[in-house]
Amino acid sequence: MNTTKRIRVIIAKPGLDGHDRGAKVIARALRDAGMEVIYTGLRQTPEQIVETAIQEDADVIGLSSLSGAHLHLFSKVIELLREKKADNIIVIGGGVIPEEDIPELKKMGIAEVFTPGTSTKDIIDFIKSKVL
């Protein structure tokens, strides 16, 4: 049957910050690159994000954080994915994230961190290189 695999990406905002324009821009760019983007809305707990990724059989989780709580929230997502044996799902991060935190995020298992100013093409290329 003539269907093919689509890359499925969860775009989620963990924690309490209330702005999601950046996340929506990314979601739209990924859509325009032919991906299926499941947008979960604001103020998600790591538990909700991981459960959504499992039910949606996502290839990638994109986490956006502006609140400064990224180290805590992102690590919780990674931990839960391992617990649920779903750590084949690639996690990327974005938002307001200080340069000095990036090595630590990568060490905990975040595949890549995209800070403000990154071109959406870089994000698309990164996802494609990891999933396809």
Add this chain to the structure above:
Amino acid sequence: MNLKQGILDGDKRAVARLISLAENGDPEAFKVIKELFHLTGRAQIIGITGPPGSGKSTLTDKLAKELRKRGNTVGIIAVDPTSPFTGGAILGDRIRMQDLTLDEGVFIRSMGTRGHLGGLSKATHAAIKILDIYGMDYIFVETVGVGQSEVDIVKTADTTILVLVPGLGDDIQALKAGIMEIGDIFVVNKSDREDSDRLVTEIEMMLDLKQGDTTWRPPVIKTIASNNIGIEELLSKAAEHFDFLISSSLLKSKRIDRIESEIISISKERFIDIIYNNPDTSVSIRELSKEIYEKKLDLYSAVDIILNNFNRKGVGLC
């Protein structure tokens, strides 16, 4: 992961993976469904359809919560449009169902239409079967925001709920063929808005004109889904409709109709796949198209060529 064992053990990852495989046309999904087919047919399938912005997701969320209170399990398939230009999609119905995500008795899956017309996705039927095998008591299928002719849901659901909101058109809209004909239950959502009573009257008047089978008169229910108003009444009407289907033997004929249309659509797909992709039977449709463009050939003769070629070599159908 052993998907067959996984779904029988209630592993959500297995369910999720099976739905993806079905969406991608992977034979592994159909193999598992074949083997567990005897477990399908248990759930009540409820379609939720209506124009964009009418509140289908919020309504689905509230209905699912009420059913969970009563101890039932609920599967939800939420379909959103795929871009015809890029093949991508933003699937955003989960935003209205956030509280259900962590509920053990609920499974929500978003699907893009992936080029399928009619308000559903081609793999929706397979996803329904997978959730049915998984043991969900109720399966809600929320269509894309429909216009006037996206009526596939009526062939898919046991009970179709058509959600409307005041202010979308005059009463001639209610007389046209298509969407207005498919409701087993009509919902006027956001009924705190002006003109909701007029909409109810218009729907009732349209129903008065209905000819033919009049054994089930679709009820018209006012809801304000965001405030949880009208939800219990809607559920009791859905139950009433299901009882009616069973007592009148309509459930059986409806489901046999559905199976028939599924056989036809799966056969069509397979056949097209064989003509396009099987090296033994395919002819270059692209080449034929060029010849037709140059008027060396006409459309109908080209189809004869394809079918004759298939007849001569038509082996390897499975």
